[in-house]
Amino acid sequence: MADSDVTKYPGKDIDVTWDERLCIHIGECGKSEGDLFIGGRNPWCQPDQTNVENTIDVVERCPSGALVYECKNSDQSEAASDENTVHLVYNGPLYVKGKLTIKHAPDDMPGTKFRAALCRCGESENKPFCDNSHLKAGFEDTGAIGTRSETAQQQGGELAINPAKNGPLLLTGNVSIISSSGRVAWQGSNAALCRCGHSKNKPFCDGSHTAAGFTSE
Numbered sequence: 001m002a003d004s005d006v007t008k009y010p011g012k013d014i015d016v017t018w019d020e021r022l023c024i025h026i027g028e029c030g031k032s033e034g035d036l037f038i039g040g041r042n043p044w045c046q047p048d049q050t051n052v053e054n055t056i057d058v059v060e061r062c063p064s065g066a067l068v069y070e071c072k073n074s075d076q077s078e079a080a081s082d083e084n085t086v087h088l089v090y091n092g093p094l095y096v097k098g099k100l101t102i103k104h105a106p107d108d109m110p111g112t113k114f115r116a117a118l119c120r121c122g123e124s125e126n127k128p129f130c131d132n133s134h135l136k137a138g139f140e141d142t143g144a145i146g147t148r149s150e151t152a153q154q155q156g157g158e159l160a161i162n163p164a165k166n167g168p169l170l171l172t173g174n175v176s177i178i179s180s181s182g183r184v185a186w187q188g189s190n191a192a193l194c195r196c197g198h199s200k201n202k203p204f205c206d207g208s209h210t211a212a213g214f215t216s217e
Contacts, residue, residue, distance in 0.1 A: 012048050
């Protein structure tokens, strides 16, 4: 079943759904071992070619939330990670994972309750989500973090993400921010993260969006 944005791949025990609006083609699915996803095959995703556990594992690797699954014969469904994390991608977006509430995210994007790739170059036409515009824009940020942690604490619970109009991503809730090198570099419960691409204190907002004339629409 398919419409212009969303394609469902039905299986006997589990269905997989792919959302083109969120996909940034990282390749965690296509490069996975096994026969769940095979490029050039029609359909390229066939859940009956593997077991339910493997399907769940591969789908949950998708960092953008473009892939989701629905088990038919059990109550098994995706659960939020024990920790809320924001991972800085070298010259790329923010990979956010956890128990997410992204303000104004459409109800028909269920994967973004657990996983999302958020724009930080300012050029995406699908804000607040990444659409790979950073590649054409030549966005550069290595993903290093120099700012010290607000506090070290347990990082579970809900993470609310509010994309401020013409401004930063406002995060409320326990969160760990991970540098591109893999270091847990900052922990706290409130953060304003740059999404205009101009901050001199990335990943944090320094107010540069005002001078840059950033618009979020």
